[in-house]
Amino acid sequence: MFKGILINKTDDKYSVALQDINEDVLPEGDVDIDVMFSTLNYKDGLAITGKSPVVRRFPMVPGIDLVGTVSQSSAAKFSVGDVVLLNGFGVGETHCGGLAQKARLKSEWLINLPKGMSPQNAMAIGTAGYTAMLCVIALEKAGVKPESGEVLVTGANGGVGSFAISILSKLGYTVVASTGRLNESDYLSKLGASEVIDRKTLSEPGKPMVRERWAGAVDSVGSHTLANICASTKYGGTVAACGLAQGMDFPGxxxxxxxxxxxxxxxxxxxxxxxxxxxAWERLAAILTPEDFADISTYIGLEDVIETAGKLLNGSVRGRVVVDVNKS
Structure with a gap:
């Protein structure tokens, strides 16, 4: 038995609880992991609250991220004692995830923890920071350079937004942050934003094209916001779209x-x-320093996960939430 968050659905009754879980709940996999840290992402919040049909198999341990130590492996590429990292691959949706003290996963989903990166910082980065890095790499490969002009980051107070600002600013880009929480402007400026704008300037229906401004953008919002970003992006610019906090439509x-x-x-x-x-993870290890995580990360234990998931969806959580699954 081990402790974890378990989601169940019986008929139309959806339930979630912190409880002791039998190892029989764990699905098939060739690597067993003693989990050290997981995270709370937007998708985890949806799964835990049941506000969106994220979970497609029951019972389910949520948590799309984890870092931990291999306790058993039948895969040649991993040995007992290796510290490994997991993001995505349907974990926390169709395969039990990281918000528990143990996990059983497929070896092809795992990578080794990058050298020089602590397990705590890996989860402070998590899927949010990893996604932000993928967005930045996409902009770079599309030819968006620091000298190209301003780069917009929407959803700036969230995990993806926070890391996108930090990464871009460290790479020399001029970053403009869009947020609905202007009271957090000092936080965003400290991350590296040169300007903070109200998300209302982008979130309402707009024109097909307006004055060119952005050389590039990282958008985690979607809907009218994404359409308005495209309408105001410079000739030859690139917009990296990775989220749908406002909606999955594209009214552009x-x-x-x-x-x-x-x-x-x-x-x-x-x-x-x-x-x-x-x-992406090697770039993150090279760009970010331990000091970069102080203002971005909040640490909680498993007992705080369910309550914090609701706050996350309400937009009252800043940055990243790291879950120490062994915190007593």
């Missing part, structure tokens, strides 16, 4: 794409090939 026009050559690059972090994951 083809005008920016065919008249300004704007590129809309979709960023999937869930099923990303391992080579892309390794590249």
């Amino acid at each position: 026009s083809v005008a920016p794409f065919i008249l300004r050559g704007v590129t809309l690059k979709g960023i999937d972090s869930v099923m990303r090939p391992l080579e892309d994951r390794v590249e």
Whole structure:
């Protein structure tokens, strides 16, 4: 038995609780892991609260991220004692995830913890920071350089937004942060934002094209916000889209794409090939320092997960939530 968050559904009754879990609940896999840390992402919040049908198999341990030590392995690439990292691959949705003290996973989903990175900092980064890095890499590969002009980051107070600002600013980009919480402007400026704007300037229905401003953008919001970003992106600019906090619709026009050559690059972090994951995590290890996590991260134990999940969806959680699954 081990402690963890377990989601169940019987008929139409959806339940979630911190409880002792029998190892029989764990699905098939060739690597057993003693989990050290997990996280709370937006998707985890949806799963735990039941506000969206994220979970597709019951019972389910949520948690799309984890870092831990291999306790048993039948895979040649991992040995007992290795510290490994997991993001995505449907874990926490169709396969039991990281918000528990033990996990059983497939070896092809795992990578080794990057050298020089602590387990705590790996989960402070988590899927949010890893996704932010994938977005930045997409902008770089599309030719968006620091000298190209301003780069917009939406959902700036969230995990993806916070890390996108930090990473871009460290790479020399001029970053503009869009947020609904202007009282957090000092936090965003400390991360590296040169300007903070109210999300209302982007979140309402807009015109097909407006004055060019952004050389690139990292958007975790979607809907009207994404459409307005594309409408105001410079000729040849690129927008990396990775989220749908405002909605999954795209009420926009083809005008920016065919008249300004704007590129809309979709960023999937869930099923990303391992080579892309390794590249992103190695870049994160090289760019970020331990000092970068002080203002971004909040640490909780398993007993605080359910309450914090609700706060996360209400928009009252800043940055990243790291869960110490062994905290007593």
